[in-house]
Amino acid sequence: xxxxxxxxxxxxxxxxxxxxxxxxxxxxWATRLDSAGEAVRSASFDLILLDLMLPDGRGVGFLxxxxxRGDVSPVIILTALDQISxxxxxxxxxxxxxxxxxxxxxELSARIxxxxxxxxxxxNPILTHGPxxxxxxxxxxxxxxxxxxxxxxxxxxxxxxxxxxGQLLSKAQLEEKLYAFDAEVGSNTIELHVSxxxxxxxxxxxxxxxxxxxxxGKP
Numbered sequence: 001x002x003x004x005x006x007x008x009x010x011x012x013x014x015x016x017x018x019x020x021x022x023x024x025x026x027x028x029w030a031t032r033l034d035s036a037g038e039a040v041r042s043a044s045f046d047l048i049l050l051d052l053m054l055p056d057g058r059g060v061g062f063l064x065x066x067x068x069r070g071d072v073s074p075v076i077i078l079t080a081l082d083q084i085s086x087x088x089x090x091x092x093x094x095x096x097x098x099x100x101x102x103x104x105x106x107e108l109s110a111r112i113x114x115x116x117x118x119x120x121x122x123x124n125p126i127l128t129h130g131p132x133x134x135x136x137x138x139x140x141x142x143x144x145x146x147x148x149x150x151x152x153x154x155x156x157x158x159x160x161x162x163x164x165x166g167q168l169l170s171k172a173q174l175e176e177k178l179y180a181f182d183a184e185v186g187s188n189t190i191e192l193h194v195s196x197x198x199x200x201x202x203x204x205x206x207x208x209x210x211x212x213x214x215x216x217g218k219p
Contacts (some may be wrong), residue, residue, distance in 0.1 A: 001046035001117060001159065002026040002177050006036045007063070007078065008054050012101070016049065016078070019105040020112065024139060024152035024159075028180045040066065045073050047116060052079040052090065052134070060093045067094040074115045078103070108164045113137050121161045130219040132201060134162070141201070148200050153178055157193045161206060161216040170213040190214075215219055 003020055007013040008031045017027045028043070031038035033054050040048075048066075052059040063075055076097040077090045087098050099108060108169050117125060117136060125137035130196050133142040139155060141148045150158065160177045161169065171190050178190075194214060204217045 001156070002028070002043070002180075003047045003049060003112070004036065004039055004045045004190075005029045005049045006033070006054065007049070007051045009051075014109065015105065019109060020049075020189070023109050024155045024181050026113075026178055028158065031055070032060070033062050035173070038061065040073075041084070042120050046177070047074045047076065047112060049112075050075055052081055052086070053176070056160070060089055060095065061129060062089070063095060074082065074119050075138065076108075076111060076115060082186075110137070116163075128219075129216075130202070130205075131161070132205075143201065149219065150197075151198065154193055154197055158188070158197055158205075167210055167215050168213045168215045174214065185211045 003022075003025050005013060005016055005020070005027055007016065007029070010031070013029055013031065017029050020027050026046075028039055031054075032084045033056050039045075050059045050063060054062075059077065059079070065075075066073070066075070075094065076099060077085070077095045078099050078101060079090075082100045085205055090098050097111050097112060097119075106188045113125065113136060125135060127134040127136065131144050133145075134140075136159075141150065142158045151188075156178050157174060160174060175191050178193075194208075196207060207215050209215070
């Protein structure tokens with residue numbers, strides 16, 4: 001998934017960014033609401049992690065504006081504000097979850113996974129696709145009972161296709177899911193990841209529409 005982190009605390013922000021990238025996600029990090037606004041206007045994010053107290057305003061106002069213009073991206077609030085009234089305000093503004101600082105990074109990973117599964121329409125972390133047994137929470141795959149190791153990029157690409165079965169995703173859409181704004185992307189990077197996934201998971205796991213994009217193969 002491509003995740004936007006909106007957090008002005010540089011120590012916590014770096015820790016959260018490192019955690020979500022280690023989980024195989026792509027992270028863009030904004031320390032102000034104005035730069036966060038530019039980010040959401042420039043790219044589509046699968047999830048937003050939002051602090052409530054930013055140097056240039058309140059996160060609740062940002063969230064309300066996001067929802068008002070029809071943006072349905074999942075949002076998890078990360079904040080030191082622990083009053084019940086603060087939680088109610090955040091949830092009523094359109095947040096999907098609320099995590100109070102300080103929090104455990106492993107719990108954050110679990111909450112990200114849970115929210116993402118709810119939005120994909122299948123909250124069950126255990127999936128079966130042909131000979132593949134997939135545990136989204138553990139980020140593990142077995143083929144015919146044997147474990148298969150994927151790199152973080154391979155997992156992110158496979159997860160993007162898995163979340164949209166039957167839907168054709170262009171090369172540009174997949175690049176947007178896998179890489180942050182400041183990343184350099186080679187011209188054949190997606191093709192390389194697709195080739196490696198096919199070798200590991202089976203040649204039919206990803207279908208190609210020449211000149212159009214890729215979709216998850218039928219089980």
